Amino acid sequence: MKSILFVCLGNICRSPIAEGVAKRLACENSMALEIDSAGTGDWHVGEAPCANSVKVARQNGVDISGLRARQVQKSDLERFDLIVALDDSNYDNLKRLGAKRLVKLGQYGFEGADVPDPYFFKGFEGFEEVYKMIEKSVETLLKTLKDNV
Ligand code: 4NP
Secondary structure: OOEEEEEEOOOOOHHHHHHHHHHHHHHHOOOOOEEEEEEOOOOOOOOOOOHHHHHHHHHOOOOOOOOOOOEOOHHHHHHOOEEEEOOHHHHHHHHHHOOOOEEEHHHOOOOOOOOOOHHHOOOOHHHHHHHHHHHHHHHHHHHHHHOOO
16 A cells, blocks of 8 residues: 545545645654545635635644645546545545545544535534544554555
8 A cells, every 4th residue: 555545525625634634644653655635526626725624734733735626537546556535425426437446534433424525614613523533534544554554
């Protein structure tokens, strides 16, 4: 296992958090992993992560402000060793695009649950919940990979 791609819908709220958390954990655990994120949609290509995601990550010591949104490409599905979908809709879209080494983040400690999309949440609390869920599941995912890196 050398590379992981986290995929949500817009690549501005959830998957950038997963990318930032995974990069930090990989670094702390001396795991040589390439980690990236992308969205199935193209509406936000080139944009920085949404303000609430930047804020909640920063409060937890993770700087994601420099990330920029991109849309998942077919070549990503060949190139990355593991594609991690944030919810069922992302999973189904990736499957349709031909992803094979595909899992859902919620499989790692959340019984396969979706990481809810906080884009339409009114408050900041939703982002704090989403952050906690992403942090825990990414931690569990990386633990399961550790022996193989
Ligand atoms: P994300 O959130 O998939 O976690 O980045 C969203 C961002 C934008 C949109 C939907 C979800 N949108 O419809 O533009």
